[in-house]
Amino acid sequence: MSKTLKVTLAGVEFDNPIMTASGCCGYGEELSDIFPLTRLGGLVTKSITLNPRLGHPPPRTAETASGMLNAIGLANVGVDAFIRDKIPFLAGRKTRIIVNVAGGSVDEYVEVCRRLNDVDGFDMIELNISCPNVDRGGIQFGSDPKLTEKVVREVKKVFSRPLIVKLSPSVTDITVIAGAAEAGGADVLSMINSVVGTAVDIHTRRPRLTNNKGGLTGPAIKPIALAMVAAVYEQCRLPIIGIGGIACWQDVVEFMLCGASAVQVGTALFVDPETPVKITRGLKEYLRTQKLNSLNDLVGKLEKY
Amino acid sequence: MNKPICDNPRLLRKRDLGHNYFSYTFAPCQAAGKCRPGQFVHIKLPTEAVFFRRAFSVASVDPAKRELEIIFKIFGRGTKLLSELPKGAEMNILGPLGSKFTMPRRNHEAVLVAGGVGFPPLMYLAEQMIRKGYEPGRIRFFYGARSKDDIIERSRMKKLGVDLTIVTEDGSIGRRGLVTEPVESFLDQHGSSVRLYSCGPEPMLKAVNDLALRRSIRGQLSLEAPMPCGYGVCLGCVVPLTDGGHARVCREGPVFEIGEVAL
Numbered sequence: 088m089s090k091t092l093k094v095t096l097a098g099v100e101f102d103n104p105i106m107t108a109s110g111c112c113g114y115g116e117e118l119s120d121i122f123p124l125t126r127l128g129g130l131v132t133k134s135i136t137l138n139p140r141l142g143h144p145p146p147r148t149a150e151t152a153s154g155m156l157n158a159i160g161l162a163n164v165g166v167d168a169f170i171r172d173k174i175p176f177l178a179g180r181k182t183r184i185i186v187n188v189a190g191g192s193v194d195e196y197v198e199v200c201r202r203l204n205d206v207d208g209f210d211m212i213e214l215n216i217s218c219p220n221v222d223r224g225g226i227q228f229g230s231d232p233k234l235t236e237k238v239v240r241e242v243k244k245v246f247s248r249p250l251i252v253k254l255s256p257s258v259t260d261i262t263v264i265a266g267a268a269e270a271g272g273a274d275v276l277s278m279i280n281s282v283v284g285t286a287v288d289i290h291t292r293r294p295r296l297t298n299n300k301g302g303l304t305g306p307a308i309k310p311i312a313l314a315m316v317a318a319v320y321e322q323c324r325l326p327i328i329g330i331g332g333i334a335c336w337q338d339v340v341e342f343m344l345c346g347a348s349a350v351q352v353g354t355a356l357f358v359d360p361e362t363p364v365k366i367t368r369g370l371k372e373y374l375r376t377q378k379l380n381s382l383n384d385l386v387g388k389l390e391k392y
Numbered sequence: 393m394n395k396p397i398c399d400n401p402r403l404l405r406k407r408d409l410g411h412n413y414f415s416y417t418f419a420p421c422q423a424a425g426k427c428r429p430g431q432f433v434h435i436k437l438p439t440e441a442v443f444f445r446r447a448f449s450v451a452s453v454d455p456a457k458r459e460l461e462i463i464f465k466i467f468g469r470g471t472k473l474l475s476e477l478p479k480g481a482e483m484n485i486l487g488p489l490g491s492k493f494t495m496p497r498r499n500h501e502a503v504l505v506a507g508g509v510g511f512p513p514l515m516y517l518a519e520q521m522i523r524k525g526y527e528p529g530r531i532r533f534f535y536g537a538r539s540k541d542d543i544i545e546r547s548r549m550k551k552l553g554v555d556l557t558i559v560t561e562d563g564s565i566g567r568r569g570l571v572t573e574p575v576e577s578f579l580d581q582h583g584s585s586v587r588l589y590s591c592g593p594e595p596m597l598k599a600v601n602d603l604a605l606r607r608s609i610r611g612q613l614s615l616e617a618p619m620p621c622g623y624g625v626c627l628g629c630v631v632p633l634t635d636g637g638h639a640r641v642c643r644e645g646p647v648f649e650i651g652e653v654a655l
Contacts, residue, residue: 110626117624117643120395133627141638148620148628150444155620159627162638305443357621358436358445360486361398 090374091381092367094128094349096326097249097274099210101128101183101349103370104339104382105363108330108353109134109187109213109253110159114173115180121360126367129183131351132173134215135203136188137195139165149286149295154305154332155354156284158298161189161218166199170206178208185251189215193238201245211248214239214273217255217280218302229255229280232267239271249274251328254319256308257283261315262322269325276319277328277351279312305354306332313345320346320387334362336369343385394426394488396623403481404459411541412466414475415451417459423487425455429517430614430647433460433487434622437473445486446470447619449591449646451512452519460485463512463544489622491647493517493612495524496587503532503611504554505575505600507592508542511535513614514591515545518554528553532578536571536596540564572599579607587611588650598655611650617641 092103106129112118115130124130142162149156164172169186177184186209190196200212216229216238228234239252252268254261256279265276281302286295294300312331320327329347333339334355342350355362370382379385405417423433427450434445448462466472477483493513496502502521506514514533522528531554537543539562549556557574558566567574571592579586588611590600597613604611617629624643632654633639639648 112625113627121398121623142627142630144632145628145630146618147630148618148626150442150618150620153440153443155443157620157626157628162627162630354620357626358443359398359484360621360623360625 090371090379092370092374094382096328096349097211099183099249103128103367104343104349105366106131106183106185106328106349106351107356107363108351109215111353111356114169115177118356118360119180122364124180124182126364127182128349129185129210130177130180131185131187131213132169132177133163134161134187134189134218135163135166135169135199136161136190137166137199139163139168143296143298145297147296147298147301149301151286151303151305152307154303154307155357156286156296156301156303157281158296158301160298166202170202174206174208183211184209185211185213187213187215187253189218193241196238197241197245200242204246204248211251211275212242212246213251213253213277214242215253215280217253226255226257229264230258232263235264235267236271239268239273243272251275251277253280254278255280256311256315262318265319265323265325269323273325275328276323276325277330278319279308279315279331282308282311304332306334308332309338313341316342316347317345317389334358336366336373339366339370340373340385343382344387344389346387346389348383348386396486396489397422397426398484398486399423400482400484401460403477403479403483406479409463409544412475413463413544415461415463416474417461418483418485419460420458421460421485422458423485424453424458424460427453427460427488428492429520430493430513430612431488431490432622432646433462433485434489434619435474436484437470438477438481438483439473441473442470444620445622446474447489447622447642449513449614450488450516452516465509486622490642491645493589493614493647495521496526498526499585500587501530501532501582501585502526503534503575503578503586503588505534505571505588505590505592505596506536507571507596508537510590510592510614511544514589515549517589518552522552529555531555533557534559534571534575536560536592538562570599572596572603575600576603579603579609583607584609590614594655601650601655604650609650612647613650613653614646615641615648615653616646
C-alpha cells in the first residue's frame, strides 16, 4: 500500500487531513491567490447566517501572547448571496467544501440548512453552535446539551449530507455536549471553537474589542484543545476534527494521537498563509521516516500514563 | 490585481534616519517589480515575540535589483523588534497587498499631503509620477509632522525636485501649524483641476477628506489599520463606509477614494 494522507470522515474522502477553519479564509477566493485550493484536504467557509450580517464595528481583533482575540460578529453575505455568488467559485475547486452555518434560533439554523440542501457544490455542513461573539444563538446552543441535541436533530431532518457539529470549549464538560450532538445525529465533531477572553487598553480603560470580549485563538489554546479532544475521543464514537492553534505538522500529529481524524488550521493562516501546504509536506515526510502507511494509524494512539 | 507572493528576502540595507525612523531595503524580493505606490507588504518578524505580521507601505522599489524599501518609525513592540534586526536577517514578506494610487492625468495638479509616518507611500507615488513623465515642479508635496525630528528624507525629496512645503506643529522647521492649512489655501487658488493624495494620521485624513468634499475635489486617501492577516480573510481591519457597509483596509484599501470611508 502506498503512503497516503487520505482520510475519510462520514464516508467523505479527503485528500489530506488539513482543512481551513471557519472564519479564517472567507469563501476561499483570497487564499486561492496564494496557493491552489486543491492542496487543501478541505475548506470550511465563514459562518453563513440567514440574513447578511455586517458584524461588529472595529476594532474587532487584538493580538495577544501566542494568539489573538476576535469578535468579528459573524460578518457574512447571508445564505442566498452565498448560494448565488460564492458557491459557484467553491464548487469548481477540487477540494472538499464544508459550509459553516450559524444561527440565532433553531428555526434559523434549520432554514439555512434547508436552503443549502437544495444546492450542489459542497460536501458537508459544519454547525457553529459555539460562536462566542453574538448576542443570540451561537454559544448559547453549544453550552446547553438539550438545545444542542435539538438543533442537531432538526437540522438532520432537512439536510441529507453529513453534518459536523463544532463544539465550544467554554462549557463545564465538553463530553456532555459531544454526547448530546451524537444523540441528535451528528456525523462528525469538530473542536474546539475559540475560548472566551478579552484584553484591555490601560490608557483608555476600554476593552480592545468593541464587543467587550471575544474569542481567543492561536497556539495559546492548543493545550486546551488537545485535552478536550482526548477527553471526547474516549467518551464518544464520532470522528473528531481537531482545531485549536495548529501551526505545523507536529501539532497535527499531536491532535491525531489525542484522537482527531483530521484537523482545521485557523489563525495560523493569518501569520503564514502557506501553513497548510507546509503541513502536508511535513506529514508526508513524517509518514516516510516513521514507516507508517497512513495517518489513520496514529488516531487515538496516545499512550497515557 | 497582482497576486501576492510569499518570499524570504534578506535585509540588504539598514539606514538609521534618526529619531526612531529607519529605512530597510530587502532583496532579492520577488514582489519588488509588482508593488505599486499605495500597496503594502506584510512582514513576519523572525521572532516568536510578536504573533502577527506587521504591515508596511512600500517606500520605493528597484525592480531590476529586486529591491524593496520600507520606512518605519518605532511605535510598539513589533517595530522595536524590527529596528533591532541585523543586516542580513532573513524575513518572510508577503506582497504586494491592497489597492494602489491611481496616477493623475497630466493636466491635473497633483497635491500630495503627508502626515508623519504617512510620508513613505507618497514619496513612492511622487517618484513614480516623475518616472512616468509628470513634471516634478508640478507635484505639490505638503509634508506635515509634529516637529523637525519627524521630517525625514529631506535631501531625497529635494533631489526629486517636487514643490515641497514642510509644516510642523511646533514650527521647528518649515511653516508652523497644521499641514491642512497651506493645503486649503492651495485648493482655494487652484480649484477642481486638482487631484489629492493623502496618507497620515486619521484626524488629518478626515480634515483632508472634508476639504476635498467641500470643493468637489477628487482624490485618494491611504488608511492604516491593525491587520491580522493582510490579505483579506480575517475581516479584522474593516472600516465603515459612507454607504453603510464595511471595507477591508487590507483588500479594498488601503487606498480609498475621497468620500468613500466614513471617517
